[in-house]
Amino acid sequence: MSIIVKQLTRRFSPGGSPAVSDVSFQAPAGAITSLLGPSGAGKSTLLRLICGLEVPDVGRVLIDGLDCTALPVQKRNVGVVFQSYALFRHMTVRENIAFGLNVRRLPRDEVEARVDEMLRLVQLEALGSRHPGQLSGGQRQRVAFARALAIRPRVLLLDEPFGALDTRVREELREWLHELHERTGLTTLLVTHDQQEALEISQHVVVMSEGRVAQAGSPEDIYDRPASPFVASFIGGASVLRGHVLEGRAALGSLALSVPAAAREGEAVHAFVRPHDIKLARSVSAAGAGERTPFMGRVERFKPVGGFVKVLLRMPSGDEVTVQVPRSEFEALGVVEGDAVRADVLTASV
Ligand code: ADP
Secondary structure, eight states: OOEEEEEEEEOSSTTSOOSEEEEEEEEOTTSEEEEEOOTTSSHHHHHHHHHTSSOOSEEEEEETTEEOTTSOHHHHOEEEEOSSOOOOTTSOHHHHHHHHHHHTTOOHHHHHHHHHHHHHHTTOGGGTTSOGGGSOHHHHHHHHHHHHHHTOOSEEEEESTTTTSOHHHHHHHHHHHHHHHHHHOOEEEEEESOHHHHHHHOSEEEEEETTEEEEEEOHHHHHHSOSSHHHHHHTTOOEEEEEEEETTEEEETTEEEEOOTTOOTTOEEEEEEOGGGEEEEOOOOOOOTTOOOOEEEEEEEEEEETTEEEEEEEOTTSOEEEEEEEHHHHHHHTOOTTOEEEEEEOOOBO
16 A cells, blocks of 8 residues: 655646655555655645645656546545644534545444444544544544544545644654554555654655655664755754865764765765764864864854753854754853864764
């Protein structure tokens, strides 16, 4: 039951830039795939193209090998959950869950049995006779899942399903979705702008930027081997540091990293470094014989955030680098804005 998208393009105004531009990817069968990107990247449009609420200008959508591009929504047999609950307020929880089954004219006994099964699945057995107004936000969203799953869809499409909930409930439901997926094994596509959410619950991530796929891969691939400065900074707030190849290694201050075999001596390289992978030091001791020259940076600004201090460094190359230092460590350094500090890169990816 994989979802395959081939060269999809959707333009809302003639001559304008497309919301979705030549997008191809595959959501593997039985996995949760996240469509991750900032607001306006084209994620929702892509999801709507897959469920049939939008028609592409170019390209094809295949669900479980079947070309659905020209099929109306109700013929695609997909379960969809949006950010806003979209439950019928005048209906009970049971009636809401039964809605899609009644539309499909299933026998009454079967409808009742399936509603019971769904209430058990989303752990709301006791609340079947309530109205949506009598439920918490998290419970309402679980009813929306039950309604989407009641039709036994081939795939589940989720558009920021936890986006309207507060952080604590969102984290609980993330865990809940993970368990729900373990039980159903349904191929799931999750639209989110939250990189934490994507890395935590999906097995495959498609990063979107300006209507295009910026990178697709496992959460580890995306995090450890970002394909571009955009992906590096969007996932985990990495900065770009420029260095060069020295004795067959990428020299980044005092750190030397391995580089592809084809890299030539003296060639410029850029590396992605995450905020907690740089250590700051006050000492400006000259490099000893055989030592590599450490990076020196200037503190542009800093801001305490919880137990950490976020420091913006300006490197001599002009690069801006964000560093995250434990608060006590930063206070012990005793630096102020404008001071020079040594920046030791602990680890980075080239
Ligand atoms: P995301 O879900 O990543 O925030 P969207 O798919 O909602 O992105 O939007 C992508 C782009 O398409 C945005 O520039 C948005 O303004 C535009 N867009 C989305 N839907 C419509 C529409 N119905 N009419 C015109 N423009 C739209």
